[in-house]
Amino acid sequence: MNPHWQLIQESPTRPRRPAGLLPALAAGSMLLSGCGVTSLMEPYKQTDAVIGSGEQVVVLARKHHASHEAESDFVDCISDALARGDNGIEVHSSTQFEDMMYPWFEPSTAPLDTTELGELLDRPGVLDQVESTGVRFLIWLDGSTDRVSSGGGITCAAGVGGAGCMGLAWWEDDATYDATVWDIHELSNTGTIHADFSGRSVMPAIIIPLPFIARPQAKACRGLTEQLEQFLTSPSGDGEGINLG
Amino acid sequence: MRNRNLKSSIRGLAAAAGCGLLVGCSSSVVVLSDFPTPLIEPLPVRMGVIYDAELYDFVHAEQIPQQSIWTIQLGDANIAMLEPLFDAMFLETREVEDIPVGPVDIARLDGVIHPVLQRFEFDVPIGQRDEFVEVWMQYGLTLYEPDGQIVVEWTVSGYGKSELERNREQSVERAAIVAMREVGAAISTQFAEQAEVAYWLEERQNESALAVDSRIAN
Numbered sequence: 014m015n016p017h018w019q020l021i022q023e024s025p026t027r028p029r030r031p032a033g034l035l036p037a038l039a040a041g042s043m044l045l046s047g048c049g050v051t052s053l054m055e056p057y058k059q060t061d062a063v064i065g066s067g068e069q070v071v072v073l074a075r076k077h078h079a080s081h082e083a084e085s086d087f088v089d090c091i092s093d094a095l096a097r098g099d100n101g102i103e104v105h106s107s108t109q110f111e112d113m114m115y116p117w118f119e120p121s122t123a124p125l126d127t128t129e130l131g132e133l134l135d136r137p138g139v140l141d142q143v144e145s146t147g148v149r150f151l152i153w154l155d156g157s158t159d160r161v162s163s164g165g166g167i168t169c170a171a172g173v174g175g176a177g178c179m180g181l182a183w184w185e186d187d188a189t190y191d192a193t194v195w196d197i198h199e200l201s202n203t204g205t206i207h208a209d210f211s212g213r214s215v216m217p218a219i220i221i222p223l224p225f226i227a228r229p230q231a232k233a234c235r236g237l238t239e240q241l242e243q244f245l246t247s248p249s250g251d252g253e254g255i256n257l258g
Numbered sequence: 259m260r261n262r263n264l265k266s267s268i269r270g271l272a273a274a275a276g277c278g279l280l281v282g283c284s285s286s287v288v289v290l291s292d293f294p295t296p297l298i299e300p301l302p303v304r305m306g307v308i309y310d311a312e313l314y315d316f317v318h319a320e321q322i323p324q325q326s327i328w329t330i331q332l333g334d335a336n337i338a339m340l341e342p343l344f345d346a347m348f349l350e351t352r353e354v355e356d357i358p359v360g361p362v363d364i365a366r367l368d369g370v371i372h373p374v375l376q377r378f379e380f381d382v383p384i385g386q387r388d389e390f391v392e393v394w395m396q397y398g399l400t401l402y403e404p405d406g407q408i409v410v411e412w413t414v415s416g417y418g419k420s421e422l423e424r425n426r427e428q429s430v431e432r433a434a435i436v437a438m439r440e441v442g443a444a445i446s447t448q449f450a451e452q453a454e455v456a457y458w459l460e461e462r463q464n465e466s467a468l469a470v471d472s473r474i475a476n
Binding site for chain 1: 293294295296297298299390417419421436439440443444446447
């Protein structure tokens with residue numbers, strides 16, 4: 014029940030190493046110490062509700078902000094990851110859910126809190142339609158991945174004798190998301206998970222550019238999925254989940 | 259003779275290059291989508307709907323500075339959005355050609371609705387930090403009595419955005435579909451809440467009740 018956080022530093026994903034480029038590798042290794050992904054996860058479960066057999070979840074992006082919106086591939090990543098595995102949770106298609114519930118989950122009409130959700134379910138036909146989908150938990154994703162800084166530069170040149178690049182470029186991406194879980198049966202806010210993943214990528218170039226890319230969005234997807242699985246299968250939200258199979 | 263052939267070839271090459279440039283600088287989008295039927299209670303009225311040629315064939319053409327000439331076809335999407343919408347909103351709908359309606363339809367219809375796409379605006383960003391294609395649309399809905407008298411003129415707008423991807427045309431199409439769904443959501447949830455429409459609906463219900471009463475009395 015208690016919120017907790019974790020801060021970890023991880024290595025960036027590294028592509029296949031070209032042979033015979035020791036100077037570039039040495040430079041890359043030196044730079045690696047300054048790059049990677051840092052993460053902060055703050056889960057807070059408010060109820061002890063867990064998903065039952067035959068019940069489904071749906072993952073939806075909050076779309077009412079003008080400035081940002083959780084990316085569709087991030088929503089797909091969470092949905093797919095939740096459904097994966099032997100004990101995968103049944104995940105309803107977001108698009109199909111929005112179509113079945115049209116016009117009540119459009120950016121301007123979607124409920125912003127569980128009180129509005131209750132009012133929506135009181136409308137004729139809406140509760141029946143929700144029940145026909147089998148969805149019990151709504152997972153709202155709010156946030157985005159943004160480039161917060163970048164710098165350096167790489168110069169490339171080509172001549173009769175060959176071509177090559179020289180320089181160093183770096184950039185930093187910040188993936189900040191909130192996943193809010195609503196229980197449709199109980200009309201309550203089950204809890205919220207805040208995830209903040211920051212990653213710095215570097216690309217040194219000595220003859221050829223060598224990208225060392227940090228993927229904070231992919232890490233955020235993995236981190237949020239793990240927490241959501243615990244939220245949905247464990248009453249306390251942080252222990253071993255029940256076996257849905 | 260050779261000189262004339264050379265000139266002709268140069269003209270041909272210039273024309274081809276010009277065409278190539280034009281093709282390279284134009285973007286064409288055909289908005290196609292299935293729109294869901296709204297989950298709403300139908301209003302207890304029988305409506306005629308006018309889908310005029312402008313709505314069926316709506317094309318937005320615009321030259322964006324430093325970009326290209328955009329041609330966006332929305333005609334099919336207009337009908338795909340409005341037909342299921344009106345079918346779900348009203349007890350009964352039928353397409354009518356004009357207003358006032360003919361003598362047969364006067365007895366069969368409570369009103370006539372005429373949708374028009376009044377404005378379409380869009381923005382395709384150039385900068386790296388602008389991540390969304392945006393579309394804004396405004397429809398005008400006119401509700402008529404079957405005899406042609408205007409009950410209300412109502413404007414409805416919708417905004418849609420979509421992540422900017424390599425295929426900019428697809429991003430524009432997706433943003434347009436989001437905007438159209440927003441318009442459909444606004445029409446289906448707010449139409450009956452308009453003061454004039456609410457009063458008109460009340461009148462129709464009173465007329466129906468009176469007609470039932472008089473039938474019972476006879």
